[in-house]
Amino acid sequence: MPIDVFSRRDIIKLSALFTAAGALPLLRSFEARAQEPDAPVRIGYLPITDATPLLVAHGKGFFEAEGVKAEKPVLLRSWAQVMEAFISGQVNVVHLLSPMTVWARFGSKAPAKVVAWNHTGGSGLTVAPSISSVKELGGKTVAIPFWHSIHNVVLQMLLRENGLSPVTKRTGTPAVSEVNLVIMAPADMVPALASQQISGFIVAEPFNAAAESLGVGKVLRFTGDVWKDHACCVVFMHERDLQQRPEWSQKVVNAMIKAQLWTRENRAETAALLSKDGANKYTPHSTAVLEKVLAPPESDIAGYVASGAIRNPDWKERRIDFHPYPYPSYTEELVRRLKDTVTEGDRSFLAALDPVVAAQELVDDRFVKAAIAAAGGLSAFGLREGFTRTEVVSA
Numbered sequence: 001m002p003i004d005v006f007s008r009r010d011i012i013k014l015s016a017l018f019t020a021a022g023a024l025p026l027l028r029s030f031e032a033r034a035q036e037p038d039a040p041v042r043i044g045y046l047p048i049t050d051a052t053p054l055l056v057a058h059g060k061g062f063f064e065a066e067g068v069k070a071e072k073p074v075l076l077r078s079w080a081q082v083m084e085a086f087i088s089g090q091v092n093v094v095h096l097l098s099p100m101t102v103w104a105r106f107g108s109k110a111p112a113k114v115v116a117w118n119h120t121g122g123s124g125l126t127v128a129p130s131i132s133s134v135k136e137l138g139g140k141t142v143a144i145p146f147w148h149s150i151h152n153v154v155l156q157m158l159l160r161e162n163g164l165s166p167v168t169k170r171t172g173t174p175a176v177s178e179v180n181l182v183i184m185a186p187a188d189m190v191p192a193l194a195s196q197q198i199s200g201f202i203v204a205e206p207f208n209a210a211a212e213s214l215g216v217g218k219v220l221r222f223t224g225d226v227w228k229d230h231a232c233c234v235v236f237m238h239e240r241d242l243q244q245r246p247e248w249s250q251k252v253v254n255a256m257i258k259a260q261l262w263t264r265e266n267r268a269e270t271a272a273l274l275s276k277d278g279a280n281k282y283t284p285h286s287t288a289v290l291e292k293v294l295a296p297p298e299s300d301i302a303g304y305v306a307s308g309a310i311r312n313p314d315w316k317e318r319r320i321d322f323h324p325y326p327y328p329s330y331t332e333e334l335v336r337r338l339k340d341t342v343t344e345g346d347r348s349f350l351a352a353l354d355p356v357v358a359a360q361e362l363v364d365d366r367f368v369k370a371a372i373a374a375a376g377g378l379s380a381f382g383l384r385e386g387f388t389r390t391e392v393v394s395a
Contacts, residue, residue: 015344015345015346017080017083017084017087017104017108018083018100018103018104018107018108018148018345018346019107019108019345019346020107020108020109022108023087023104023108023109023110026084026087026088027087027088027108027109027110027111029088029089030087030088030089030238033088033089035240035244037245038069039092040068040069040070040071041058041063041068041069041070041071041092041093041252042071042074042090042091042092042093043055043058043070043071043073043074043091043093043094044073044074044076044081044082044085044086044090044091044093044094045073045074045075045076045082045094045095046075046076046077046078046079046082046095046186047075047282047283047284047285048186048204048205048206048207048283049119049122049204049205049206049274049290049293049294049320050095050097050118050119050122050204050232050233051073051095051118051233051282052118052119052259052263052270052274052294052320052322053095053118053119053235053256053259053260053263053322054073054093054095054118054235054256054259055073055273055274055280055282056259056260056262056263056270056273056274057070057255057256057258057259058070058072058073058280059273059274059278059279059280059282060259060262060273062254062255062256062258062259062262063251063252063255065255065258066251066252066254066255067251068248068251068252068255072280073282074091075282078185079096079097079100079145079146082094082096083096083100083104086110086112086236086238087104087108087110089238092237092238092241093235093236093237093252094235094236095118095233095234095235095236096233096234096236097145097146097148097149097150097151097232097233098114098150098231098232098233098234098330098331098334099148099149099150099152099153099334099338100146100148100149101114101234101236101362102148102334102335102338102353102358102362103148104236105361105362106349106353106358106361106362107346107347107349111238111239111240112236112237112238112239113236113237113239113242113362113363113364114234114235114236114326114331114362114363114364115235115236115237115242115249115253115326115363115364115365115367115368116234116235116253116256116257116324116325116326116365116367116368116371117231117233117234117235117323117324117325117326118231118232118233118234118235118256118322119231119232119233119260119320119321119322119323120224120229120230120231120232120320120321120322120323121222121223121224121229121230121232121317121318121319121320121321122204122205122223122224122232122233122293122319122320122321123150123151123154123202123203123204123205123208123222123223123224123232124202124203124205124208124219124220124221124222124223124309125142125154125155125158125200125201125202125219125220125221125222125223126189126193126200126201126202126203126207126208126211126212126217126218126219126220127193127199127200127217127218127220128193128196128199128200128216128217129215129216129217129218131199131200131220133162133220134158134159134161134162134164134220134221135162135163135164137159137164137179137199137200138164138174138175138176138177138178138179139173139174139175139176139177139178139179140174140179140180140198140199140200141174141179141180141181141182141197141198141199142155142179142180142181142182142198142199142200142201142202143181143182143183143184143188143189143192143198143200143201143202143203144181144182144183144184144201144202144203145183145184145185145186145203145204146183147183147343147344147345148338148343148345150223150227150230150231150232150334151202151203151204151223152181152202152341152342152343153334153337153338153341154202154223154226154227154230155181155202156340156341156342157226157227157337157393157395158221158226158395159179160395161395163177164177164178164179165177165178165179166178166179166181166342167179167180167181167342168180168181168182168342168344181342182198184198184201186203186204186207187207189201189203189207189211190207190210190211190214190216190217193211193216193217194211194214194216194217200217200220201217202223204232204233205293205319205320206285206289206290206292206293208293209289209290209292209293210285210289212292213288213289213292218307218309219304219307219309220308220309221308221309221311222304222309222310222317222319224315224317224318224319224321225309225310225311225312225315225317225394226393226394226395227391227392227393228312228315228317228391228392228393228394229315229317229321229323229392230330231326231330234326235253235256237249237252239364242364242367246367249367250367250370250371252367253367253368253370253371254367254370254371254374256324256371257324257368257371257372257374257375258371258375260322260323260324260381261322261375261380261381263294263322264321264322264381264382267291267294267295268291268294268295270290270294270295271287271290271291271293271294271295272287272290274290275287275290292319293319293320294319294320296319300319301313311394312394315392322381323381323382323383324368324371324372324381325365325368325369325372325378325383325387326363326365326368327387327388327389328356328359328360328363328388329388329389329390329391330389330391331355331358331359331362331363332355332356332358332359333355333391333393335350335353335355335358335359336355338350339351339353365387369387
C-alpha cells in the first residue's frame, strides 16, 4: 500500500516558498498590500500544541487587555498554507518550526523576524509497539512533518548516534544501515503507523499522545530529552510591523508572554480551552489527549524513565513547556546542525551562512526582553536570570 504523504503540490509549493524566486510574487503582494495603521492581530496556525500561546492569548482576551484588536485565529491545514498566508501579508503573526524561519529569512529573503519562542520541547519520536530501540529502525521508514523542522534535525542526530544513515529514497527498500525519511502531514501519521505503512514518526504533540492513547505506538524518545529546552516553534512577525508599529508589536508580544505564564499555571484548563469541546474549537483534539501532553500525571514520568523515552530525568523537562526568550546560542547551534542535516530542496545559502550572524539577523529580542521584565523576569518561567546559556545535547 503506498504511503499517504503530503500532497506533492504542498511539498513543491512549500519548497518553492523557501527560495527567493518562489517567494517573490507573495512578497510583492505583501508590499502592495496597504499598511493599516491599526490593523488587528491576524494569527495563522496549525491545530497542534505548538500554537498554544497564540491561541490562549486570543481565548483569554490577553490581546484586548493590552489594547490591541485581535481577529479569531485562522486555522490552516499545512505549513505551505501558513507560509503563503504570512509572506503575502494575509496574517501577521504565526508560529513556525524554528528551522523554517532560517529558510524564510535567508532562503526566501522574507523581511520577517523571530520575536520570541513559542514553546520548548513538545515533540517525540513515536514508533510501532514492536520496536524497542533506535537501531531497530534500520531498513525502515520514518515520517517527519517537513525537511526544515527540528524534528528532522533531532531524528538525524539520533540515527547517526546509532550508526544509521538518513536517506530520502522514493522507491525501493532502504538498506539495514539506512532509514528512509518521508514527509507526512501530522494528522496522517497515526493512521499510517497503525496500518504499518511506516515504522515510526517524529512530530509535535498531540499526535504522539494520540498514538499512545489508541495503543498503536509508543514514544521511543522525547526530543526535549535529546536537546535540553530546545525551541520547536517560534513566533514570527513582519519587520514592517516591528519597525513601523513598535508600540503595537510590543503589546502583541506582551499578550503572548502573559499567555505563556497563564498556560504554565493552568495546564488542564489550557487543554480544555484548546480542545474540540472548547468554545472556540481551536483544534480537533479531545481534552483527554491534550491533557496527556499539557498536564500529564506524575506517574507518566516514571514510566518513560523506565522505557528509556526519558534518559535525562535530572533535566526535569516537561512534555511541553513555555519559555519565551530566544537564546542566541540555540539559533547558532541550530544553524550549525542544519548544515549537516539531510534535506531536499534548495539549501545553497546554508554553506555561507555564519551561525553568529544568522542569530543576530534572524531574531529581534527587544520586545520579548521588555515583556519578560514586565512579567517578573526569567525566573517567572523557572529559568535563571541572564540572556545567555550553553546548549546541552545528549543523543
